[in-house]
Amino acid sequence: MKVELRGITKRFPGVIANRNVDLTLIEGEVHTLLGENGAGKSTLMNVLFGLYSATEGEILIDDSPVNFDGPNDAIAAGIGMVHQHFMLVPVFTVTENVMLGVEPTGPLGVLDRDQARKRLLDLSTKYGLEVDPDAYVEDLPVGVQQRVEILKALYRDADLLILDEPTAVLTPQETRDLFEVIKTLKASGRAIVFISHKLKEVLTISDRITVLRRGEVVGQTTPAESDEHALATMMVGREVSFEVEKTPAAPAKAMLEVNKLSVLDDRGQLAVSDVSLDVRAGEIVAIAGVQGNGQTELVEAITGMRKLAGGTVRLDGKDVTGQGPADMFHHGAAHVPEDRQKHGMVGAFPIKDNLVLNSYDEKPFASGIKVERAAVTENAQRLVKDFDIRTPSIDVHIGNLSGGNQQKAIVAREFSQAEVLLIAAQPTRGLDVGSIQYIHEQIVRKRDEGCAVLIVSSELDEVMSLGDRIAVMYRGQILDVVDRADATRDKIGLLMAGSRQKDATA
Ligand SMILES: Nc1ncnc2c1ncn2[C@@H]1O[C@H](COP(=O)(O)OP(=O)(O)OP(=O)(O)O)[C@@H](O)[C@H]1O
Ligand SMILES: [Mg+2]
Known part of the structure; x- marks a missing residue:
């Protein structure tokens, strides 16, 4: 044919x-x-x-x-x-x-x-x-x-x-x-x-x-x-760099403290078992792992989208165990969800409204019960420009954007709202090389502004370029947390396959 x-x-x-x-x-x-x-x-x-x-x-x-x-x-x-x-x-x-x-x-x-x-x-x-x-x-x-x-x-x-x-x-x-x-x-x-x-x-x-x-x-x-x-x-149409430029992290106090967390998956099986992890202000912790090893459930539990079967979560020193996504957001935590179609957007709403989806009732987008349309518009224009969201206008329904541009819009919203903690699951999934470069720069910028950043990625390249510390998940557990300086692709790759061998760097 x-x-x-x-x-x-x-x-x-x-x-x-x-x-x-x-x-x-x-x-x-x-x-x-x-x-x-x-x-x-x-x-x-x-x-x-x-x-x-x-x-x-x-x-x-x-x-x-x-x-x-x-x-x-x-x-x-x-x-x-x-x-x-x-x-x-x-x-x-x-x-x-x-x-x-x-x-x-x-x-x-x-x-x-x-x-x-x-x-x-x-x-x-x-x-x-x-x-x-x-x-x-x-x-x-x-x-x-x-x-x-x-x-x-x-x-x-x-x-x-x-x-x-x-x-x-x-x-x-x-x-x-x-x-x-x-x-x-x-x-x-x-x-x-x-x-x-x-x-x-x-x-x-x-x-x-x-x-x-x-x-x-x-x-x-x-x-x-x-x-x-x-x-x-x-x-x-221009040179693209595959390297992420970043200085060594200057971590401060622990912003996210996860202690002995256990979580069940949709079928009631233990998906996360006894996981403990800290993320400090000013550092990027990257969770590496082959998809399906509990990363999704772990993030859903931390962000309040999924019930915990055990353990505690502290955010900026406060116990937030069991609080919902809206509470987490009000404590300054933002989250780029893995499934953008299901959790990240309302397809039949204009882009500008999707860009304030979780804060439309707050200053500066509302005063009392009055919506401040000008502020919503100004916010959308700025984010569309900064994140290079390709759209004819901010009034277009987000569902009509190309897949990658929907992702950029959600990333733009969450990055602009993260104050103390940014959690991003597969932040560059479906993005072109130029956009990946830009998003990576923004992740490093959030870190340098003092945010604690937790990234989940199944792309080894991404984990290696972004993480200041790399935590490898396998079958519901964190096998090891490796400082970037001690991490090699081989070592992380072996851990992703379930090997605990620590001197596997040769
Ligand atoms: N149903 C639609 N209504 C209006 N505009 C649309 C519609 N479908 C696509 N577009 C626009 O057409 C252009 C091309 O989009 P398309 O989805 O073909 O891109 P793509 O190359 O597949 O991108 P991606 O890599 O992000 O999937 C975009 O500007 C998009 O906003
Ligand atoms: Mg497409």
């Missing part, structure tokens, strides 16, 4: 998301789309998938023009898409999700669930996408949910598979598994579109790379002709 996009332009009110884009996708090739947050990658693929209609331009499949009125037309033409934010029904089983909308029926129009289940299992074996067809989607880790999304596309006979930031939420092992699947799909003659901000991955998996900047194609390359720096420069 050959799919050609010719002269695609897509306008939204106030933005040209794609401008005269040409792109050719051919079978047996992984074609990567690279570009800054808001460059137009998801939009272009949504046009190809029939979710948006192009303002101008045409799509050809095997040299014949096609016209998609919606995703069903695209699916019928052999195009499948796994979206940046998954679209599965959590309370349905894997089989139910996969067959949704294309349910096979028996002679009397009766739903033939067995037939669907069998076809699903065949596909799963053929492409190495292991799943339990009877499991409920809500019980599955993200890596497996993603396999379900891919199976759903293959079940509909996709010849071209679009993967929009599939690795953003995966563990390193899950990413390696996904890449094996991609190679099998490629070998079976499918065309793959891959979107990612992780340049190392892009260089590993791509056959061809097209770079978009502000909606336009600015270049095409291959891994052989390129490297991380060249790709970054092409994307951003």
Whole structure:
């Protein structure tokens, strides 16, 4: 199959998301789309998938023009898409999700669930996408949910598979598994579109790379002709530094004191067991670990989003054990949550209101019961500029921003409100290299202003560049806390894999 996009332009009110884009996708090739947050990658693929209609331009499949009125037309033409934010029904089983909308029926129009289940299992074996067809989607880790999304596309006979930031939420092992699947799909003659901000991955998996900047194609390359720096420069249009500049920390008093904390996960299992950790004013403590080792539950418990099963939390000397998120906020603690869609924003509210989501009833944004619109507007204009949130205006609903720009908005709000403690879970997930550099600088700045900073990250690079002390979590416990000066990638990597060996630096 050959799919050609010719002269695609897509306008939204106030933005040209794609401008005269040409792109050719051919079978047996992984074609990567690279570009800054808001460059137009998801939009272009949504046009190809029939979710948006192009303002101008045409799509050809095997040299014949096609016209998609919606995703069903695209699916019928052999195009499948796994979206940046998954679209599965959590309370349905894997089989139910996969067959949704294309349910096979028996002679009397009766739903033939067995037939669907069998076809699903065949596909799963053929492409190495292991799943339990009877499991409920809500019980599955993200890596497996993603396999379900891919199976759903293959079940509909996709010849071209679009993967929009599939690795953003995966563990390193899950990413390696996904890449094996991609190679099998490629070998079976499918065309793959891959979107990612992780340049190392892009260089590993791509056959061809097209770079978009502000909606336009600015270049095409291959891994052989390129490297991380060249790709970054092409994307951003300037040199990007991968190093974080920072002076040694000057830690003062303990702002956050976590003592013997235990926390249960959603299924009632012990996710965090007896964890103790201090974060002092003027230092960055980075929690490293492969996702799913209790980091999420630990942060949720500290920030008051999840009940504790035991232990205490003190903030700036005060006992805040068991207090809710609003109380923590009023004590000067801000929090960038891991799941921005669920906990960080209200998609159908304007950006400017999302930027004061937890303080709209306080000075300077309100006096008594009166909302100070001017202060809300001024705050939004400043944050949009400082954090380079790409949007036509501060009145746009935050749900319409590109994924990375939603993340930047939440980071901007929380960073501007952190007084004594800043907790950020996966602060740069889904961000482009330029934005990562900026957010890292801001994290160091918060530290230097005297804030205590706690970062949770599954990216080893991020942990190594930011942490003044690095705490490694494994199976619900902190295995070790290492001073940055004594930390090597090998040592932290081994701890992340559960090894307590202390002299593993060779
Ligand atoms: N439904 C929409 N309504 C209005 N504007 C939109 C809509 N969808 C996207 N946009 C705008 O189009 C531009 C491109 O967004 P898009 O989501 O395609 O970026 P992206 O390259 O996928 O970025 P990211 O890496 O952050 O996911 C952005 O300015 C965004 O705000
Ligand atoms: Mg996107």
